[in-house]
Amino acid sequence: MSKLFIISGPSGAGKGTLVNMIMKNFNDIFLSISMTTRQPRPGEQEGINYYYISVDEFKNRISQDKMLEYAEYCGTYYGTPREPAENALSNGNSMILEIEVEGMRQVKAKMPDAVTIFIAPPSIDDLARRIKKRNPDELDSVIEKRINRAKAEMEFTSEYDHIVVNDDLDEAYNELAALIADYIKE
Secondary structure (H helix, E strand, O other), rough: OOHHHHHHHOOOOOOHHHHHHHHHOOOEEOOEEEEEEOOOOOOOOOOOOOOEOOOHHHHHHHOOEEEEEEEOOOOOEEEEHHHHHHHEEEOOOOOEEOOOHHHHHHHHHHHOEEEEEEEEOOOOHHHHHHHHHOOOOOOHHHHHHHHHHHHHHHOOOOHEEEHHHHHHHHHHHHHHHHHHHHHOOO
């Protein structure tokens, strides 16, 4: 059975790693590619990293309800186009959206059957260690902002269907894979 999976979690919780593992091991699941109005960075490719469009085109898509979710950050728009998700689902495939809490809320309002999964760190202290290890040269003030954002995001875990605590990567993957496999089998 095709399903739309929304996977969220704070930066450093391991959601990207877990999603990549899922993508390697599930054949009929596609990963949604977001749209943005920013310019491609060196090495980024159209249709792989993002779909790059103009601000006017993005606003037009919003007005025509062609976005499942979107946000504007510092004048740049980011969002999930509706058509690829609907096409995947109508063709019997499932899709993963790796998006933030607010995006999850927008998608859930439009597609209430979406399955929401929050990837959580075992603790805030553990998350702080991961962020520092991943970005050893990052300023303490930036790390503190990431931690505060993570705390704010974790306040919304009750809105998710499932919470996977990523304390051990293999265990977290097995739990996430089992959840996805159960929904696809229904």
